[in-house]
Amino acid sequence: MSGTSGTYLGMPAFPAAARDAVRNETLRGNLRHATHTIRDKRAKAVAELDDWARLRAAGRDVKERTLRHLDHYLVQLEESVTAAGGTVHWAADAGEANRIVTGLVKRTGRSEVVKVKSMATQEIGLNEALEAEGIRAYETDLAELIVQLGDDRPSHILVPAIHRNRGEIRDIFRAEMGSWGRAAPAGLSDDPAELAEAARVHLREKFLRAEVGISGANFMVAETGTLVVVESEGNGRMCLTLPETLISVVGIEKVVPTWRDLEVFLQTLPRSSTAERMNPYTSMWTGTTDSDGPRAFHLVLLDNGRTDTLADEVGRQALRCIRCSACLNVCPVYERAGGHAYGSVYPGPIGAILSPQLRGIASEVDASLPYASSLCGACYDVCPVAIDIPEVLVHLRERVVEGGEVTRNGERVTIKPAKGHRGERAVMRAARWALDHPGALRAGQRLASRTRRIHPKRLPGPGRAWSDTRALPEVPAESFRHWWQRTRGGAR
Amino acid sequence: MSSGRERVLARVRRALADVPRDERPQDVRVERGYLRVHGDRTTARTVDLLAENLADYRALVHRVDAAELPQLLKRLLAAHGSRSVLVPPGLPPGWLAAADPVLALVPDREADTAYALDAVDSVVTGCAVAIAETGTIVLDGGPDQGRRRITLVPDHHLCVVRVPDQVVGSVPQALERLAPGRPQTWISGPSATSDIELNRVEGVHGPRTLEVILVDGRTEGQG
Ligand code: SF4
Numbered sequence: 001m002s003g004t005s006g007t008y009l010g011m012p013a014f015p016a017a018a019r020d021a022v023r024n025e026t027l028r029g030n031l032r033h034a035t036h037t038i039r040d041k042r043a044k045a046v047a048e049l050d051d052w053a054r055l056r057a058a059g060r061d062v063k064e065r066t067l068r069h070l071d072h073y074l075v076q077l078e079e080s081v082t083a084a085g086g087t088v089h090w091a092a093d094a095g096e097a098n099r100i101v102t103g104l105v106k107r108t109g110r111s112e113v114v115k116v117k118s119m120a121t122q123e124i125g126l127n128e129a130l131e132a133e134g135i136r137a138y139e140t141d142l143a144e145l146i147v148q149l150g151d152d153r154p155s156h157i158l159v160p161a162i163h164r165n166r167g168e169i170r171d172i173f174r175a176e177m178g179s180w181g182r183a184a185p186a187g188l189s190d191d192p193a194e195l196a197e198a199a200r201v202h203l204r205e206k207f208l209r210a211e212v213g214i215s216g217a218n219f220m221v222a223e224t225g226t227l228v229v230v231e232s233e234g235n236g237r238m239c240l241t242l243p244e245t246l247i248s249v250v251g252i253e254k255v256v257p258t259w260r261d262l263e264v265f266l267q268t269l270p271r272s273s274t275a276e277r278m279n280p281y282t283s284m285w286t287g288t289t290d291s292d293g294p295r296a297f298h299l300v301l302l303d304n305g306r307t308d309t310l311a312d313e314v315g316r317q318a319l320r321c322i323r324c325s326a327c328l329n330v331c332p333v334y335e336r337a338g339g340h341a342y343g344s345v346y347p348g349p350i351g352a353i354l355s356p357q358l359r360g361i362a363s364e365v366d367a368s369l370p371y372a373s374s375l376c377g378a379c380y381d382v383c384p385v386a387i388d389i390p391e392v393l394v395h396l397r398e399r400v401v402e403g404g405e406v407t408r409n410g411e412r413v414t415i416k417p418a419k420g421h422r423g424e425r426a427v428m429r430a431a432r433w434a435l436d437h438p439g440a441l442r443a444g445q446r447l448a449s450r451t452r453r454i455h456p457k458r459l460p461g462p463g464r465a466w467s468d469t470r471a472l473p474e475v476p477a478e479s480f481r482h483w484w485q486r487t488r489g490g491a492r
Numbered sequence: 493m494s495s496g497r498e499r500v501l502a503r504v505r506r507a508l509a510d511v512p513r514d515e516r517p518q519d520v521r522v523e524r525g526y527l528r529v530h531g532d533r534t535t536a537r538t539v540d541l542l543a544e545n546l547a548d549y550r551a552l553v554h555r556v557d558a559a560e561l562p563q564l565l566k567r568l569l570a571a572h573g574s575r576s577v578l579v580p581p582g583l584p585p586g587w588l589a590a591a592d593p594v595l596a597l598v599p600d601r602e603a604d605t606a607y608a609l610d611a612v613d614s615v616v617t618g619c620a621v622a623i624a625e626t627g628t629i630v631l632d633g634g635p636d637q638g639r640r641r642i643t644l645v646p647d648h649h650l651c652v653v654r655v656p657d658q659v660v661g662s663v664p665q666a667l668e669r670l671a672p673g674r675p676q677t678w679i680s681g682p683s684a685t686s687d688i689e690l691n692r693v694e695g696v697h698g699p700r701t702l703e704v705i706l707v708d709g710r711t712e713g714q715g
Contacts, residue, residue, distance in 0.1 A: 054526040065520035068511050071504045078497075084673070090496035092503070100496075142685045142696060196685055196693040203697065208606040208645075224672035234644065234683035234698030241640040242606050252500065257517065259672045263664040264526070270626075277545060278626035278663075281698060282678035283640075289675050291602045292639045303500045311507035410503040 014368040017341035026165065031338055034162045035329040041275035042326060042382070048277070049267065058264045060386040063320035066255055067310060073222040073255045074301065080225025084287025086297040091249075093304050093409070098129035100300050101214065101247055105135050108245050110211045116229065116239040117141035118216025119323060120249050120302055122345040123358075126214070137214070138180070138206050140235035142199050149176040153340060163338060166190040177202050203235065213239035213294070217250045218322065219265060220299075223258045226286045227299070230269060230279050240283050246294035251302050253310075253319040265322060268384035272324035305358030311407035314395040318353045320385040327379035327389060333372055342369065349379035353392040360408050360415075361400055367418050370396035529661040530625055538624045539655045543706060545627025549681025550694055552703040561652070561707050562590035565616060568650060568703055569595060574613035578642045582635020583616060587652065600638040609645040615699075616650045617643055620676075622659050622704075623666045627681065629653060629704060630666060632674040640677055649699040651679075654709045 046052050066073055078088045091097035105113055113130065115121065115137050127137040139148040146161040147153065150172045161169070170190040177184040182202045188194060215236065219228040227248060229236045240246060256262070270279045288297050310316050328334050328348030339347035343365040344355040352369045361367040370393050379389040399406065403417040533541065543553045556564050569577060569591050576596040579588065588597060598612050618636030619629045629651050631637045636652075643649050653659065660666050670676065683698030694700060 049530060051526040051530070054523070058522060058524055058526055061520070061522040065517055065522055068508065068515070068520050069517040070508065071501050072517055074501065074504065090500045092496055092499045096496055140697075192693045196696050200696055204610070207697070208610060221672065226672045232683065233685045233696035235696070237640070237644050237677065238697055241644060252504070260664075260667060263667050266663050266667075276549070276680070278623075278628045278678065278680035280549070280679065280681050280683050282676075284672075284676040284678075286673050286675070289633065292633055292675055293641075301500065303503065307500065307503035307507045310504065311509075313510055407507065410499070410506065 014337075014341055014343065014365060014372045017337075017343060017365075028336060028338075030163055030165055031335055035331075035335050038275060038329045042272060042329065045271040045275040045277065049271070052268075055264055055268050056384055056386055059268055059322075059384055060320065062256060062261045062264060063385050064317075066257060067253065067316060067319055070252065070255070070310065073257055074252060076222040077220055077225060077255050078301075080222065081220075081287055081297075081299050082225075084225045086225065086287040086299055089298060089300045091300055091302050091304070094124035097124050097249060097300055097302050097304065098126055101126060101249060102129055102133050102135065104245070104247055104298055105130065105212055106133065108212055110135075112136045112138065112206075112210075113212040113214050114138050114140050114206055114210040114239050114243065115144075115214045116216070116231065116236040117144050118214070118249060119345050120216045120251050121214065124249070124302065124304060126249065138203075140203050140206070140239060141231075142196065142233055142235075145199055145203070146172060149173065149180060163340070166192060166195065169195055173198055181206060203238075207235075207238040207242055210239070210243045212245045212247070213243035215239055215246065215248045217248050217254055218269065219262060220250060220255045221257075221259050221262065222255050224286055226259065226284050228262065229283045230266075231282070232274065232280045234281055237281055237283055240285065241293045243294055245296045245298070247298045247300065249300045249302055251304075252306050253321075269322055269324055272322075272326040272382070272384040305360075307410060308360075308407040309354070309357040312357065312395075315353065315357050315392050317387050318350070318357060318392060320387055321350050321354065322385060323350075324384055326382040326384065330378040330382050331373075332376065332378075333374060337372070342372065344369075349373060349389045350387070353387075353389055353396060356396055356400075360406070361396070361418070362415075367400050370400060527662075528664050533624075533661065535656045535659075538661050539659055539706065541661075542622055542624040542627065542653075542655075542659055545624065546629075546681070546704050547627075549627050550684075550702075551627070551681050552701065553706065554703065555706045555708070557708050561587055561705065564705065565650065566590040566594070568705075569614055569616075572614060572648050572701065574648060576612045576614070578609065578612050578615040578638070578646060580617055580636055580638030580642065583618065584636065588616065600642050602639075606641065606645060609641060612646050614648040614650060615642050615646045616652070618652050618654070619658060621666050621669050622653045623661070623663060624659055625662050628666070629679050630670065631677045631679065632670060633676075634674075640675055643677065643679075644698055647695075647699050648701045648703075649679075650703045650705065652705045652707055655706045657709055 049055065081088050089100045091100055111134055113135060130137045139145050143161040146164055146169055167190050170188055173184040173195065174188055182205055184198050188198055215229060217227040218230045229240060266282070270276045285293065288295060306319060309319055327350055331349050334348040342348065342351040342355065344351050346354045352372045356366045356369050359366050373393050375390045375393060377390050380387065383389065400418050403415045405412055405414055543555065546553050554564060565587060574595065576598055578598050578600055580600050617631065617638060618634070620632040620634055622629045631643060633640065660669060679702065682694045682700055682702040683696050684692055684694050685696045
């Protein structure tokens with residue numbers, strides 16, 4: 001069981017959590033505003049590049065090559081990082097990763113660390129593990145700070161406090177900053193610039209005295225040993241360059257083969273995530289550099305369910321994800337249910353296919369996640385590495401309903417059909433039928449359009465509770481891809 | 493530690509049982525049909541685009557001939573109210589010649605603490621390369637750029653780009669010019685956050701003011 005984080009245990013299954021969220025008007029209002037704003041901006045940023053479809057295909061190919069030869073690239077990465085003065089550690093699960101990091105921090109003799117937002121460390125519950133050893137971890141990303149001070153959980157990959165409005169943020173800052181360090185200034189208003197200034201002042205004292213920094217990474221280059229962190233605020237640069245010791249905890253799927261491969265992702269990631277041509281800051285480092293930045297660099301390579309995911313030939317593609325969050329922002333289910341309903345650090349469409357694979361479908365929440373979708377296909381259309389999320393969803397639904405062989409903690413096991421799901425087998429078979437008819441594929445139609453006729457008015461199984469409160473969005477008759485081929489793509 | 497290593501690698505290999513044993517990484521096709529650069533531009537137009545995109549992300553952009561650089565730097569530092577400025581070891585000495593008598597020049601020293609850097613008002617650097625399509629300047633720790641922290645802690649960064657030599661059109665062209673082994677910072681506008689109701693707020697932890705000076709290296713001038 002060490003493969004799972006305790007953070008989200010005891011979460012209600014998706015439908016129950018989503019029902020509560022859908023009834024929360026503030027949350028829904030915040031989410032709708034946020035997702036629509038980012039969605040529209042992203043479309044503009046993407047439209048600036050007339051080779052977007054080819055960049056997307058290249059991103060998919062690079063990740064596919066990496067995953068099919070992951071052992072080769074991990075060993076190469078280890079050699080490069082070691083040659084550049086870094087130390088590489090391997091962690092099969094969350095418990096191992098937490099033990100390694102805690103041990104490294106203890107050896108520095110320090111009792112506090114500064115952290116830059118990292119989904120991998122949230123996934124393994126690192127902050128809690130450090131806390132248990134008397135080490136305080138300070139989150140430094142503004143949104144993470146809001147979440148940490150509010151004793152809350154993140155609800156969006158990129159904008160984790162997307163569910164909080166400015167009034168709530170001001171109240172949290174006023175009430176909580178003092179007990180974590182420098183208090184919020186008297187008379188703090190809810191003006192975003194003032195709130196950002198309060199965060200700057202509050203965190204600066206922590207950065208300046210920091211001796212240990214903890215990060216994740218967006219990419220690791222096997223051929224050179226270079227790690228890449230993409231960010232906006234500068235807290236990443238602070239954590240990566242000011243401390244004496246830097247510890248990066250990174251999922252094994254984040255490796256890319258060559259330096260040149262970055263040319264694809266440094267174009268697609270910023271435009272897909274923050275809808276910018278380029279994000280304000282990108283840091284790249286290779287091991288350690290004499291008299292510039294940390295003297296000690298430790299890379300902890302994290303498995304924690306990733307190899308189990310890799311073992312599934314259909315589900316494997318989820319490991320291509322570069323965590324841009326574009327799929328969240330276009331998802332009609334996410335927009336209404338919010339990130340918390342997914343019961344995992346990975347919300348939205350990507351969470352619906354990643355969490356059940358990383359953690360297995362033993363728990364009710366994980367078994368219900370593949371149903372947290374209307375299969376409309378919008379997530380696939382925007383995904384910069386072309387993950388066919390609907391395909392994986394249908395595959396996982398089948399696994400939930402029919403049971404079968406899966407890999408858990410590196411072992412092949414057979415799981416039984418989930419009891420409450422028997423009634424959905426008919427729907428499953430219909431979806432399978434659509435997938436098994438390549439004629440439909442040749443017509444260039446998306447799964448959603450293919451299954452349009454069998455598209456339920458209400459989501460089956462646990463999804464029903466959610467769809468009872470909402471009319472399901474109409475599936476567009478023409479998919480984005482089809483439209484693309486007909487319009488822009490057809491010009492070539 | 494090595495047990496974790498063997499365990500993870502063994503799991504990876506087992507998970508990839510479907511991959512044919514004689515398949516090599518390069519056998520997996522990567523279709524690089526994307527563009528090396530977007531659009532056909534003259535050199536002058538590429539520099540203009542850099543200026544436009546930098547300004548679009550709220551960097552303050554200035555364009556001067558090499559001969560005017562010292563006076564401009566002096567003026568910009570004074571306008572910002574700076575009394576001290578960090579200087580990388582290899583910054584061309586002429587650049588701050590005009591500002592020198594008025595300002596305290598603080599050398600980039602390893603021994604200085606982050607607190608000491610926090611007390612300095614501004615920093616002046618060169619850059620390794622600048623990318624027109626994205627409005628990005630890249631620092632790689634070269635002698636005219638110094639340690640990464642000196643462009644991070646002070647609140648005001650003045651970055652000099654020699655045009656057109658240091659300007660490339662695109663991200664792929666920039667990566668070709670850069671050495672992966674050097675620590676790099678890619679900067680596109682001042683630090684920013686959109687975490688509060690998605691309102692963009694400039695200046696969280698990095699310098700709140702970024703000024704980029706495009707210096708025409710060919711002093712004869714050109715069209
Ligand atoms: S699945 Fe695709 S769209 Fe969603 S976060 Fe990952 S890379 Fe982005």
